[in-house]
Amino acid sequence: MVVEIATREAYGKALVELARDDQDIVVLDADLSRSTMTRYFAEEYPKRFFQCGLAEQNMISIAAGLAASGKTVFASTFAVFAACRCLDQARICVAQPKLNVKIVGTHGGITVGEDGASHHAIEDLALYCALPNFSVVAPADAIETVEVIKAAAATYGPFYIRLGRPKVPVIYTQDYRFKLGKAVTLREGTDAAIIANGIMVAKALEAAAALASHGTDCRVISMPTMKPLDEEAIIKAAAETGAIVVAEEHLLDGGLGSRVAQVVATHKPVPMAFIGIKDAYAKSGKAGELLQKFGLTADNIGNSVTAAVKKKDS
Numbered sequence: 001m002v003v004e005i006a007t008r009e010a011y012g013k014a015l016v017e018l019a020r021d022d023q024d025i026v027v028l029d030a031d032l033s034r035s036t037m038t039r040y041f042a043e044e045y046p047k048r049f050f051q052c053g054l055a056e057q058n059m060i061s062i063a064a065g066l067a068a069s070g071k072t073v074f075a076s077t078f079a080v081f082a083a084c085r086c087l088d089q090a091r092i093c094v095a096q097p098k099l100n101v102k103i104v105g106t107h108g109g110i111t112v113g114e115d116g117a118s119h120h121a122i123e124d125l126a127l128y129c130a131l132p133n134f135s136v137v138a139p140a141d142a143i144e145t146v147e148v149i150k151a152a153a154a155t156y157g158p159f160y161i162r163l164g165r166p167k168v169p170v171i172y173t174q175d176y177r178f179k180l181g182k183a184v185t186l187r188e189g190t191d192a193a194i195i196a197n198g199i200m201v202a203k204a205l206e207a208a209a210a211l212a213s214h215g216t217d218c219r220v221i222s223m224p225t226m227k228p229l230d231e232e233a234i235i236k237a238a239a240e241t242g243a244i245v246v247a248e249e250h251l252l253d254g255g256l257g258s259r260v261a262q263v264v265a266t267h268k269p270v271p272m273a274f275i276g277i278k279d280a281y282a283k284s285g286k287a288g289e290l291l292q293k294f295g296l297t298a299d300n301i302g303n304s305v306t307a308a309v310k311k312k313d314s
Contacts, residue, residue: 004167008032010107010142011163012037014149015074016044025153028063028075029045030056036076036106056081057089060103064093067100072153078112079105079162087127094158095131101159102152103128108138108162108247110277110294111199116284121162122277126254129159129227135180136227138162138256140201141171144224147178155180162198169202171222181225183233189219192305193237193244197223197256200247200275200296207301218305226256231263240270243308247275247301249291271311273304 019025019041028050042049050066052059056077063075077086082105094101130138133217135157145163152159156228171186186201187208188203201222208218217240221233223270238244244264246257257274264270273295282290293299 001234003141003170005170006165006167007142007145007163008035008037008165010145011104011106011149012040014146015041015120018049018150018153019045022072022153024072024140026050026066026068026070026071026073027071028052028059030054030077030081032077035078037051037103038074038076039282048256056085058103060086060089063101064089064097064099067094068097072100074102074104076104076106078119079108079124080119082160083121083124083127090128090158091131091248098133098157100156102161103159104161104163105120105165107165109198110282110290111249111287112165113287113290114284116121117281120282122251122281123254124160124162125226125250125256126258129254129259134158134160134227135225136160137180137225138197139178139224139229140222141168141196143170143172143174143176144178147176148224151178151180164199168199171202171205179223180232181228183230184222184224184231185219186222187220189217190241191243192309193219193221194247194301194305195221195223195234195237195244195256195260196247197226198249200249203296203298204233204247204301206298207305211297211302211305216305216309223256223260226259229259229263231267233266234260236262238270243271243305245273245275245301245304245308247296249296250276252276252278271308274307275301275304
C-alpha cells in the first residue's frame with residue numbers, strides 16, 4: 001500500500017518540533033497559515049508567530065529585519081507569491097545581505113489544480129536559482145521535507161524551499177538523511193538516467209520500473225537541491241549511462257533541466273530529453289488532468305528515455 005502525505009503538512013509539523021529546542025526560530029505567514037500549515041506553529045508558539053496579512057512583500061522585509069536581529073526566520077506563502085510577488089524584496093533584503101531567512105513556498109507547480117494559472121508557480125525555482133547566496137530545494141516527499149527543514153534551520157543563509165499542495169507518495173524511509181547539494185540515487189541502472197525533483201521523483205521511479213520490464217536498465221536520481229547542484233552526480237550519470245532524461249513540474253526554461261544540461265554540455269555531452277512545461281501557462285483543472293495534459297507522466301518519461309537511448313546508439 002502506497003502511503004501519501006502532503007509535503008506542506010510535513011513542513012508545518014516539522015517547524016513545531018524544531019522550535020522546541022531552538023528558541024530563535026520564528027515563523028511568518030501572509031494570511032495563508034491554514035494552507036501553508038504554519039497554523040501548527042501558530043497554535044504552539046503564538047508569541048513567535050507573525051501574521052503579516054495579505055502583504056507578502058512586507059512579510060519578506062519583516063523577515064529580513066528579524067534575521068538581522070539574530071533570529072532564524074521561516075516565511076511562508078504560496079510559491080507563486082513567494083517568487084513572483086516578492087522577488088525584489090528577496091533580492092534586496094535577503095540575498096544581497098545574505099540573511100538567515102528561509103522562504104518556504106507551498107502550492108508549487110500546476111498541481112495547485114483548480115486555483116488556475118494565477119496560482120500555478122511554474123517560474124519560482126528558476127527565479128530563486130538566479131539569486132546569488134540562495135540555496136534552492138524541492139523535496140520529493142514528506143520525509144525528505146522534514147529533513148530539508150532541519151537542514152535549512154541548521155544552515156545559516158537564505159533558502160527557498162518549494163513544497164506542494166496535494167498528498168504525494170512517500171518514497172524514503174525514516175532513516176533517510178538529506179544533505180544540501182547532494183543527489184540521491186534511488187535506483188541503479190546503466191542504460192540511461194532519469195534526474196528528477198519534487199513530485200516527479202515518484203513518477204521517475206514508476207517509469208524506471210516499467211522500462212525494466214521491457215529490458216531497459218534505468219538509473220533514477222533524485223535531485224532535491226537545485227542550488228548548489230550536485231555536478232559530480234550528473235557527470236557520473238552521463239559517463240556511466242550515456243543518456244539523461246530530466247523531469248520536473250516547472251517551466252523548461254531555467255528549471256532543473258536547464259541546470260543539468262549546462263553541466264552535461266560542459267563536462268560530458270550525451271543525448272538528453274526534458275519533461276516539463278513548455279513555455280505555456282496552464283488552466284484551471286484537476287491536478288491529475290493537468291499533469292496528463294502537459295506530459296508530466298511516468299509514460300512520457302519512459303518514452304523519452306527510450307528515445308534518448310536510441311540516440312546514443314545511432
